[in-house]
Each structure stands twice: as C-alpha cells, then as structure tokens.
Amino acid sequence: MKNFINIAVVGLGQVGIYLLNELNTKKKDIEIKTGKKINIVAISAKSKNKKRQFKINKKIFYKNPLEIFKHKKVDILFESIGLSDGISKKIVETALKKKVHVITPNKALISKHGNYLTKLAEKNKVNLEFEASVAGGIPILRSIKEGLITNKISKVYGILNGTSNYILSEMENSSEGFSEVLKKAQKLGYAEPGNPKLDLNGFDAFAKVRILSALAFNNKISKHKCLMEGIEKIELKDIKIADQLNLRIKLLGISELKNNQLFEAVHPCLVSKKSYIGNVNGVMNAVILEGKPVGQSILQGEGAGPGPTSSSLLSDLLSILRGNIKKPFGVSFSKLKSLKHYNVNNYVNSLYIRFEVKDKPGVLSQITNRLAKYKISVKRLIQTPDKKNNKATIVIITHKTSEINCNTCISKIKDNQNILKSPIVIRLLD
Ligand SMILES: NC(=O)c1ccc[n+]([C@@H]2O[C@H](COP(=O)([O-])OP(=O)(O)OC[C@H]3O[C@@H](n4cnc5c(N)ncnc54)[C@H](OP(=O)(O)O)[C@@H]3O)[C@@H](O)[C@H]2O)c1
Numbered sequence: 001m002k003n004f005i006n007i008a009v010v011g012l013g014q015v016g017i018y019l020l021n022e023l024n025t026k027k028k029d030i031e032i033k034t035g036k037k038i039n040i041v042a043i044s045a046k047s048k049n050k051k052r053q054f055k056i057n058k059k060i061f062y063k064n065p066l067e068i069f070k071h072k073k074v075d076i077l078f079e080s081i082g083l084s085d086g087i088s089k090k091i092v093e094t095a096l097k098k099k100v101h102v103i104t105p106n107k108a109l110i111s112k113h114g115n116y117l118t119k120l121a122e123k124n125k126v127n128l129e130f131e132a133s134v135a136g137g138i139p140i141l142r143s144i145k146e147g148l149i150t151n152k153i154s155k156v157y158g159i160l161n162g163t164s165n166y167i168l169s170e171m172e173n174s175s176e177g178f179s180e181v182l183k184k185a186q187k188l189g190y191a192e193p194g195n196p197k198l199d200l201n202g203f204d205a206f207a208k209v210r211i212l213s214a215l216a217f218n219n220k221i222s223k224h225k226c227l228m229e230g231i232e233k234i235e236l237k238d239i240k241i242a243d244q245l246n247l248r249i250k251l252l253g254i255s256e257l258k259n260n261q262l263f264e265a266v267h268p269c270l271v272s273k274k275s276y277i278g279n280v281n282g283v284m285n286a287v288i289l290e291g292k293p294v295g296q297s298i299l300q301g302e303g304a305g306p307g308p309t310s311s312s313l314l315s316d317l318l319s320i321l322r323g324n325i326k327k328p329f330g331v332s333f334s335k336l337k338s339l340k341h342y343n344v345n346n347y348v349n350s351l352y353i354r355f356e357v358k359d360k361p362g363v364l365s366q367i368t369n370r371l372a373k374y375k376i377s378v379k380r381l382i383q384t385p386d387k388k389n390n391k392a393t394i395v396i397i398t399h400k401t402s403e404i405n406c407n408t409c410i411s412k413i414k415d416n417q418n419i420l421k422s423p424i425v426i427r428l429l430d
Pocket of ligand 1: 010011012013014015016044045046047048050063064065080081082083087105106107108132133136303304305306309
C-alpha cells in the first residue's frame, strides 16, 4: 500500500461528523502507528449548509456522494449514511467495484446485503470492514476474527441494544412506565426522536445477531425468519414482579449452534440479579462468547454513541493501513457454510407468564388445567388480588416447556372471558 492515503467520509450525521473530527485530529498518531499519511479528499451529506458539531471544509463537500469518484482518487471510503438500501448500498457497491476499501458502521446494510457485498469486496481484493456495526465500541468482530480465530464457538449472546437496556434499567430505577422512560431516552439522545421502533422491537439487535452468527460460525448471513421480540410489551408491573423474584429483564440477542443447526433469536429474558448479564445496566452492551478451548469470554462497553462508534471505525482504518487485507467474514466467501436453521418450535425455556384476570372462583384452575393440557407444569405461582377492581394478577413460573406448547396454549387461553388481556410471556435464562 502506498504512503499517502486518500479518504472520503460519506454521511456527516452523529457518527460521520465525529469521525471526521477524529481523523483530522489524529493524523499524526495514525502516521506514527501505521507509517501512512491520511488525507481527507471528500466529504458528503445531504445538506452543505447544515450547522454541524464540527466545522467542515466546504471545498471538498459533495451533495451527491457518487460524484466523488468522478473528481477524486479515493483509497478508503467511510459510509455512515445508515440506510439498508438506496444510496448507502449504491455508494458501497460503487466503491468496492472501483477497488476502494470500505468501512461502515451500518448494520442494516451488512445484515441485509453482507453476502453480496462480501463477494464484491473479495472479487476486487479490497476490504469491507464493519466492526462498528455490532456493539459500538466493543471490538467483538475483530476478537472473533483474530484473537479467537481457532476456537470452535458454540454460542454468542448478550445485550446488543443500548436503548432497550437503558429503558429497562431506568424503569426499574425510577419506577416510571415504558412511555415516560422512552421520552427520557429520546431527550438524552439514547433513542431516536422520530422513530425509535427499530431499537424497541428487536430489529436493531437482530441485525447484529445476523452479523455475529456469520462470523462466529463461518456461515453466510442467514435469511431465515427467526424469533424476534422487543421490549414494547414489558410493563412496570413485570419489572417489579421480577425484582421481587430477584430477577431482572434484559433484551438478549442470541446466536447458537444447536445440534449443528443455527439458532438466532432476540427476545426479553429474565436473568438472575446475581448473574453477570443481570448487572449490565443503562446504555451498556455486553457480549458473552462460549468457545473451545477458550471457555467463556466477555466483552462489555458502550454500545452506541459517536465516540465508541468512531473508536471501532478507526480501528478498521488502522487495520487496513497496516496492510491487513482480509476477507470480510474471516474466511473466503466460497468457504462460508449455509447452516440449516434450528426449528424454533423446539426452543425450550422456563417461562414467566403474567395473567390479568377477573377475581372470581375457578379462574386459577381454568388456567392451570389449560397449562396442564399442553404439558406445561407449574414451578411457582404468585396471585395478587386487586379487590377494589375485582381483578387479580396471576404470575406463573413454569418448568421448561417448548415454544410450540407455549404458543398453542396461550392462543387458546386468550379466548377465556375471565382473562382480561393477552398474557405477558417472558422466557427465563438458565
Ligand atoms: N449514532 C450512533 O450512536 C450509532 C452507533 C453505531 C452505529 N451507528 C450507525 O452509523 C450510521 C450513521 O448513523 P448516524 O446516527 O450518524 O445517522 P444520522 O445522524 O442520521 O446521519 C446520517 C447522515 O447521512 C447523510 N445523508 C442522508 N442521505 C444522504 C445522501 N443521499 N447523500 C449523502 N449523505 C446523506 C445525512 O446528511 P445531513 O446531515 O445533511 O442530513 C447525515 O449526515 C448508521 O448506519 C447507524 O446504524 C450509529
């Protein structure tokens, strides 16, 4: 690689502008560490005159990022627009075809088009790096690709969405409901002001699970429909009951090999307050990896925000500058597997099921009889009457049961006139 490297930064939002400032202020440090001089030759965003956190050089500004290639010789391009398709895909595709290395924090793009873009990068012998797309500043992808390279990984799981983790932690700390805490998260910049849906419904964490699975198991990014549940249905009541049981609710992303089949899921989980994962609170992320011979490895850190994200983007940059031209998913695309998917109906867990019922005789036995019919046995039962409103809350902790039994049972039980609303079901982590 030559000694003078031309860089383009496309997208100057929260991440892009912070990254640009880091690149400008760390040029010397980068030169000392890699022997390469970087030069920012082009920047791009939607609006040239928008007020930004750091000053930009308008002489190198492009409204249309595709125009950059007509005027500048670029060696490395950062994409931080953030779309799964459209201009994000187009600019990355064009750069790779022009033999330009690409670095991106865009999990939506990689989880959707990672297979295609990987083939393109390999064909053109350039890097496609995306460390910042999973768990912000935590170097989990590089750890799997390098530090843990010869391990046989069996499971990677953890807290992959800081917004959801903040909301669940803050509901417990402040005793405020979901919507109040969501507003707080939006005010603090932890949740998107316009549309926080993708953080809350599990989609954001799921995109990260897809990327982790591909790396951990040398598999192509899977396209199967998988188990994805967010935190939108969790109420303060569940947090309080969990607290009484010495448990906490966490949104977990899970990627696991079960009988050599790929299991991917995102769902809320009840975990022990004494467990490691039960004490990862606020906007923190944590990834737990189980492999042989390494055993269990845990990485924890800030999962979002321009600072941690830029830390990962720069680590990708320095890796390329040091001549580390690698396959995006560690091994050649042609060697990646297409693992069969584990049938989610067979996923087995103990469950927390909360019923809101009319407070009258016989209701409890109607519920337990129905559970028994689907071979769901009760481990613990807590009944709290609300005499004033003639209602009661019944919480049942079950022994282990399969997803199919639980779903069929709940779908039948919902029709019972004495049950006032859809039961809340949360799985318990072993
Ligand atoms: N924010 C985080 O903490 C975080 C953490 C990890 C990963 N990420 C990922 O980082 C990426 C960027 O996130 P962000 O929060 O920085 O997003 P953002 O604040 O919404 O910024 C998006 C940027 O893209 C620009 N843009 C939009 N359409 C464009 C177009 N057609 N041509 C050129 N530029 C265009 C916007 O221009 P204007 O500024 O002119 O509107 C803006 O600068 C996403 O993939 C996200 O998932 C973000």
